[in-house]
Amino acid sequence: MNKHHYTINLEPSKMPDAWYNINPDMPSPLPPPLNPQTLQPINPSDLEAIFPKGLIEQEVSQDRYISIPGEIMDIYQLWRPTPLRRAYRLEKALDTPAKIYYKNESVSPSGSHKLNTAVAQAYYNKKEGILGLTTETGAGQWGTALSIACSMFNLECTVYMVKISFNQKPYRRILMQSYGAKVIPSPSDTTDFGREILKKDPNNTGSLGIAISEAIEVAAKSGGVKKYTLGSVLNHVLLHQTIIGEEAKLQMELIDEYPDIVIGCVGGGSNFAGLAFPFVHDVLKKEKKIKFIAVEPAACPTMTRGIYAYDYGDTAGMTPLLKQYTLGHNFMPPGIHAGGLRYHGVAGQVAHLIRHGVITPTAVLQNPVFQANLLFAKCEGIIPAPESGHAVRVAIDEALKCKESGEAKTILFNLSGHGHFDMSAYDEYINSKLPDYELEDEILKKGFEGIPKVNL
Ligand SMILES: *Cc1c(COP(=O)(O)O)cnc(C)c1O
Numbered sequence: 318m319n320k321h322h323y324t325i326n327l328e329p330s331k332m333p334d335a336w337y338n339i340n341p342d343m344p345s346p347l348p349p350p351l352n353p354q355t356l357q358p359i360n361p362s363d364l365e366a367i368f369p370k371g372l373i374e375q376e377v378s379q380d381r382y383i384s385i386p387g388e389i390m391d392i393y394q395l396w397r398p399t400p401l402r403r404a405y406r407l408e409k410a411l412d413t414p415a416k417i418y419y420k421n422e423s424v425s426p427s428g429s430h431k432l433n434t435a436v437a438q439a440y441y442n443k444k445e446g447i448l449g450l451t452t453e454t455g456a457g458q459w460g461t462a463l464s465i466a467c468s469m470f471n472l473e474c475t476v477y478m479v480k481i482s483f484n485q486k487p488y489r490r491i492l493m494q495s496y497g498a499k500v501i502p503s504p505s506d507t508t509d510f511g512r513e514i515l516k517k518d519p520n521n522t523g524s525l526g527i528a529i530s531e532a533i534e535v536a537a538k539s540g541g542v543k544k545y546t547l548g549s550v551l552n553h554v555l556l557h558q559t560i561i562g563e564e565a566k567l568q569m570e571l572i573d574e575y576p577d578i579v580i581g582c583v584g585g586g587s588n589f590a591g592l593a594f595p596f597v598h599d600v601l602k603k604e605k606k607i608k609f610i611a612v613e614p615a616a617c618p619t620m621t622r623g624i625y626a627y628d629y630g631d632t633a634g635m636t637p638l639l640k641q642y643t644l645g646h647n648f649m650p651p652g653i654h655a656g657g658l659r660y661h662g663v664a665g666q667v668a669h670l671i672r673h674g675v676i677t678p679t680a681v682l683q684n685p686v687f688q689a690n691l692l693f694a695k696c697e698g699i700i701p702a703p704e705s706g707h708a709v710r711v712a713i714d715e716a717l718k719c720k721e722s723g724e725a726k727t728i729l730f731n732l733s734g735h736g737h738f739d740m741s742a743y744d745e746y747i748n749s750k751l752p753d754y755e756l757e758d759e760i761l762k763k764g765f766e767g768i769p770k771v772n773l
Contacts, residue, residue: 700735
């Protein structure tokens, strides 16, 4: 028998049928979200203008496990359980005693983990009679996932795509349109907020914050027939992603393994949390010891250089305020290629666990990320998304530390998606045209000035 477990598959019948909610296990209660008008703790019903009740319930739930409805389980089976892989060939190339495992979320039809929550969000909206969903997309990953989910539940899908990406990434746009989504470059003349921006600056190339404001406006003014969806940051989104970590735990159990180090890249925090939180449960409740590393780009250093404060999720200040690490909701990060990681804030749950010392954040530059991605691709055959490469980089660095110390640590990271729509970024790297950005304090200071003053 082959002793080597290259791929650890979970039988479809063993797929976990509940998501893990970390709220009841938090070392202290999570600071409450604030109403953007009153700056006082929000009443969950205030959220009903933009979200369905089922998701608001999950947002504030204190139940440790929330069962996954059968209809969602059926759709998950199109690509789940995803494989856990041991990266033997990468270990060999690094000549490390470390054992490197990765959860391969790139096998989903959308090419990333985001479909895990898109399907769940579409389901709960459909159940409450909603006719259409609105959202924003930057790099296009979230818009793609929501387009697929909407097509499965027969919902209208409107995606505000950051204008610069709309122009630079036609394939992503066409992909969304193929599933039936309406894709609008943002800022646009379809909303009051978009028109206001365009009046001041007709050549504005857009930002995620502006696109969020437009998508929320459409939902809020739809008379209740359309709702808004977010692909990261909120508690219910992180909750849906925990299927990743719940599966990984069972897969590691199958081969008698347990991680010493768990790594994920962080934009809003959902794929990292999805893999890590089920293991954080073991650390908080079962005295296990694991090092959790949350990796962000040095060009958008939210967790490593941001301020822990209440801030909005969007540029217009329409979303509830979350206590988080933030660079300021007006902060415009440089145009690095990991578009999914260019967000000024981070999930409140992830921020809270950083405050409590459970999660360690770190930042990496994009050239070393692409270097790691190409080594990974040559060993494992998969071209990682630029975002996922941040986790690959740190997994390799940790494995190299093991080579120095001679320790055989078990490393687990999340391969959040593939990079098939990011080949122009690889082209720039291969031709040595990829810039690295180390942000000066002065630039960050400007962003911090936009953080609202909250007396709580
Ligand atoms: C969107 C995206 C991310 C970043 O979002 P998180 O919510 O932090 O997971 C990471 N990797 C891929 C492939 C993405 O599409």
